[in-house]
Amino acid sequence: MSKLHTPRWAWVLTGSGHFFVESFEMIRSLEHCDVFVSKAAEEVLRMYKLKLDFPPNMRILRDKTASAIPVGEFYHGVYHSVVVAPASSNSVAKFVYGISDSLASNVYAQAGKCRVPSIVFACDTSPEMLTRAPHGMVEVFPRRIDLENTERLKSFDYTTVVESLEDLSAAIEARREALTRDG
Numbered sequence: 001m002s003k004l005h006t007p008r009w010a011w012v013l014t015g016s017g018h019f020f021v022e023s024f025e026m027i028r029s030l031e032h033c034d035v036f037v038s039k040a041a042e043e044v045l046r047m048y049k050l051k052l053d054f055p056p057n058m059r060i061l062r063d064k065t066a067s068a069i070p071v072g073e074f075y076h077g078v079y080h081s082v083v084v085a086p087a088s089s090n091s092v093a094k095f096v097y098g099i100s101d102s103l104a105s106n107v108y109a110q111a112g113k114c115r116v117p118s119i120v121f122a123c124d125t126s127p128e129m130l131t132r133a134p135h136g137m138v139e140v141f142p143r144r145i146d147l148e149n150t151e152r153l154k155s156f157d158y159t160t161v162v163e164s165l166e167d168l169s170a171a172i173e174a175r176r177e178a179l180t181r182d183g
């Protein structure tokens with residue numbers, strides 16, 4: 001494989017059933033990106049019959065170590081930005097409470113400690129919504145704690161919370177422009 005281009009994007013897939021297909025398209029549009037996959041995301045992707053087929057220069061990093069070994073690269077300037085999309089209620093809660101006991105929560109926590117900005121696409125964001133389950137659409141009623149956690153995360157440093165695909169796309173574009181502007 002050719003030399004890894006750094007700094008690059010870090011994209012985190014969590015086990016939320018929303019917007020995998022759209023997230024995959026956005027990942028492919030980023031030239032230099034690694035994909036961090038939570039254990040739940042691996043299972044959920046299989047249920048939706050989706051494959052992690054990204055260009056060979058994009059590394060797939062799975063949750064296989066207790067200490068989240070791949071995340072150590074944040075301390076060596078390998079990543080300029082994090083995108084967590086889709087973000088499960090579970091991972092959003094861990095981000096808010098400062099828990100780092102999984103690959104996804106470690107990416108967010110260590111990015112913060114390295115002052116690398118994160119864009120988090122929280123999906124359980126309205127009291128009543130429809131979502132695509134593996135065998136069709138189902139109703140979901142996110143709990144008050146889920147909605148409150150999303151709101152709390154919005155006040156965190158180095159964090160942009162988005163709640164729609166359009167806003168996710170716009171936040172990525174804004175970050176791309178900032179990177180170009182700042183060199």
Ligand SMILES: Cc1cc2nc3c(=O)[nH]c(=O)nc-3n(C[C@H](O)[C@H](O)[C@H](O)COP(=O)(O)O)c2cc1C
Binds near residue numbers: 013090091123124134
């Ligand atoms: C088919 C399927 C769809 C799911 N969709 C969601 C979802 O939309 N939002 C959510 O918060 N959790 C969803 N979950 C549950 C998460 O996968 C579960 O909370 C998991 O522990 C999240 O772990 P992670 O945050 O480390 O990825 C789903 C689970 C399954 C099996």
